[in-house]
Amino acid sequence: xxxxxxxxxxxxxxxxxxxxxxxAFDAAAIARSARPGQFVMIKTSRGLDPLxxxxxxxxxxxxxxxxxxxxxxxxxxxxxxxxxxxxxAEPGARLLILGPLGRPFEPVDPPAExxxxxxxxxxxPFVTLAEALAARGTRTTLFYGARRGEDLYCIELFESLGVGxxxxxxxxxxxxxGRVTVPLxxxxxxxxxxxxxxLYVCGPTPMMRACAGLSLTYGRAxxxxxxxxxxxxxxxxxxxxxxxxSDTGGPPHHTRTCIDGPVFEAQRVAWDxxxxx
Amino acid sequence: xxxxxxxxxxxxxxxxxxxxxCFGYGVEYSDVVDLASLGxxxxxxxxxxEREGHAPPRIVETPSGMLNAIGLQGIGVHRFIAExxxxxxxxxxxxxxxxxxxxxxxxVEVARILSDAEGVAALELNISCPNIKEGGITFGCSxxxxxxxxxxxxxxxxxxxxxxxxxxxxxVASFARAAEEAGADAxxxxxxxxxxxxxxxxxxxxxxxxxxGLSGPAIRxxxxxxxxxxxxxxxxxxxxxxxxxxxxxxxxxxxxxANAVQVGTMNFVDPFIWTKLxxxxxxxxxxxxxxxxxxxxxxxxxxxxxxxWISS
Ligand SMILES: Cc1cc2nc3c(=O)[nH]c(=O)nc-3n(C[C@H](O)[C@H](O)[C@H](O)COP(=O)(O)O)c2cc1C
Numbered sequence: 001x002x003x004x005x006x007x008x009x010x011x012x013x014x015x016x017x018x019x020x021x022x023x024a025f026d027a028a029a030i031a032r033s034a035r036p037g038q039f040v041m042i043k044t045s046r047g048l049d050p051l052x053x054x055x056x057x058x059x060x061x062x063x064x065x066x067x068x069x070x071x072x073x074x075x076x077x078x079x080x081x082x083x084x085x086x087x088x089a090e091p092g093a094r095l096l097i098l099g100p101l102g103r104p105f106e107p108v109d110p111p112a113e114x115x116x117x118x119x120x121x122x123x124x125p126f127v128t129l130a131e132a133l134a135a136r137g138t139r140t141t142l143f144y145g146a147r148r149g150e151d152l153y154c155i156e157l158f159e160s161l162g163v164g165x166x167x168x169x170x171x172x173x174x175x176x177x178g179r180v181t182v183p184l185x186x187x188x189x190x191x192x193x194x195x196x197x198x199l200y201v202c203g204p205t206p207m208m209r210a211c212a213g214l215s216l217t218y219g220r221a222x223x224x225x226x227x228x229x230x231x232x233x234x235x236x237x238x239x240x241x242x243x244x245x246s247d248t249g250g251p252p253h254h255t256r257t258c259i260d261g262p263v264f265e266a267q268r269v270a271w272d273x274x275x276x277x
Numbered sequence: 278x279x280x281x282x283x284x285x286x287x288x289x290x291x292x293x294x295x296x297x298x299c300f301g302y303g304v305e306y307s308d309v310v311d312l313a314s315l316g317x318x319x320x321x322x323x324x325x326x327e328r329e330g331h332a333p334p335r336i337v338e339t340p341s342g343m344l345n346a347i348g349l350q351g352i353g354v355h356r357f358i359a360e361x362x363x364x365x366x367x368x369x370x371x372x373x374x375x376x377x378x379x380x381x382x383x384x385v386e387v388a389r390i391l392s393d394a395e396g397v398a399a400l401e402l403n404i405s406c407p408n409i410k411e412g413g414i415t416f417g418c419s420x421x422x423x424x425x426x427x428x429x430x431x432x433x434x435x436x437x438x439x440x441x442x443x444x445x446x447x448x449v450a451s452f453a454r455a456a457e458e459a460g461a462d463a464x465x466x467x468x469x470x471x472x473x474x475x476x477x478x479x480x481x482x483x484x485x486x487x488x489x490g491l492s493g494p495a496i497r498x499x500x501x502x503x504x505x506x507x508x509x510x511x512x513x514x515x516x517x518x519x520x521x522x523x524x525x526x527x528x529x530x531x532x533x534x535a536n537a538v539q540v541g542t543m544n545f546v547d548p549f550i551w552t553k554l555x556x557x558x559x560x561x562x563x564x565x566x567x568x569x570x571x572x573x574x575x576x577x578x579x580x581x582x583x584x585x586w587i588s589s
Contacts, residue, residue: 005547048494048522049341050338051342051542052336087403127314231335234305236299236300236544237347238335238347238350239335242334275332
């Protein structure tokens with residue numbers, strides 16, 4: 001593990017809406033060793049308030065003209081004091097950013113296809129995964145759902161990587177009317193088992209749970225990326241646990257999302273015992 | 278420069294110890310920190326058997342601090358010895374095992390098992406976790422209970438015995454004295470302060486366990502005062518903790534009366550804190566011409582304010 005803590009300069013703050021921004025950092029040492037789906041812990045203030053770091057999926061790996069990794073960005077939804085500070089961060093500001101952390105996604109190779117399923121802020125880990133899949137030549141589709149059409153962001157990033165896009169909104173203002181599981185299920189139904197597909201899911205707990213159920217019904221491999229409140233990101237505090245079975249099965253135990261995840265094989269998670277908050 | 282200190286027969290190379298529950302089993306940090314460079318590593322509290330702990334959310338942030346109600350999730354003493362201790366030994370960590378019990382017999386049994394294991398340097402008796410209803414804290418909140426558990430463990434081990442005191446009592450110094458009388462080799466304090474946070478929109482507690490323990494810089498002045506009070510009544514070494522974030526904080530605890538310190542919450546914020554603290558301590562020693570760090574223990578000058586008032 002090449003873990004580093006960088007006092008990183010903010011190089012851009014792209015405000016997407018009142019609720020979301022993309023914050024980019026000069027952080028080459030993290031960008032170079034990061035793998036798809038990994039996360040960073042960011043100290044949102046210089047002082048003691050807020051005290052703890054916040055976990056963020058690495059959204060993009062930033063590159064210079066010759067293709068060398070120079071930094072990372074995060075996809076920030078404003079939900080509390082820490083994320084609101086990150087909404088307001090100006091270029092030139094410096095923040096501590098620790099990473100890369102966590103068990104990454106394992107991208108599939110052709111002829112298998114990859115279907116990424118994102119709900120809301122759950123879009124965050126999929127740019128890095130889409131890049132890794134594109135590099136392997138794996139055909140990739142993004143199923144992306146939100147409440148309203150205006151809550152769907154950064155679709156062009158995925159289109160530029162050759163990803164097929166299927167959208168869904170609960171109010172029907174864009175894409176399929178309904179939850180993202182609606183187009184996902186019809187796509188799964190149309191597939192014959194001879195055509196291998198792997199699902200990668202990130203979003204609210206009920207949505208991930210529903211996708212885990214669908215993957216079982218239709219006999220598809222499925223990985224989920226779980227988001228939990230974290231204290232340290234390194235396995236020190238045992239705050240971010242989820243009920244999950246070990247790789248070899250057995251009864252579920254409280255398992256640390258930071259070091260055993262955030263990516264879990266969906267059937268390992270004991271969804272009945274998950275508390276969503 | 279001599280940063281070492283003695284707890285019974287055990288020598289710690291320096292006073293910086295990773296606090297229990299804030300450093301996993303130590304092995305999680307072996308790529309981040311040279312475990313051998315720490316004065317000690319206090320591992321997550323262990324019972325005889327595995328425990329699942331409380332349902333999440335288990336932490337919530339508060340001003341300059343945090344509440345936790347982990348509920349002592351742990352792998353139990355047997356798996357610890359088989360699966361974690363070998364790596365800790367290989368990394369030459371000074372291992373302090375934080376031991377828990379729901380009954381006096383369980384403390385004794387866990388202590389006995391660890392005493393036979395190779396690579397354990399000391400036992401820290403957790404009689405102070407505020408998040409577990411049965412056992413533990415009930416010993417820590419009663420003077421006879423504290424005396425009983427310390428003397429029972431004392432009888433079955435040659436390892437240094439370090440009861441960890443709770444701040445959730447009226448007079449912590451009386452507990453320090455009870456521990457010393459029962460044969461403790463040192464005491465550590467403080468564990469977390471019982472506390473609560475509520476979501477005003479839902480009217481629900483922010484922790485599933487309803488209440489939790491407050492730690493971090495928010496508690497530091499209270500912890501310093503408690504170390505000061507204990508220093509006045511016991512002779513055995515004191516391991517102080519509560520919100521340590523800088524080398525000045527380490528020195529403050531030592532001047533109040535601590536021989537060593539533990540760092541918990543701030544290791545979450547900065548896992549590379551250890552070299553910074555060490556650097557700061559060395560600079561201080563240089564600046565003050567100190568050759569032996571232990572010389573500053575308990576040197577708080579409480580007459581200074583008085584003198585200034587008289588002479589003005
Ligand atoms: C998440 C968390 C878990 C803890 N678990 C334990 C434990 O298992 N045993 C114990 O004796 N103390 C435990 N503590 C208390 C710490 O060891 C320490 O006494 C307290 O946090 C004060 O120090 P700090 O302010 O530096 O964190 C825990 C504290 C936190 C924050």
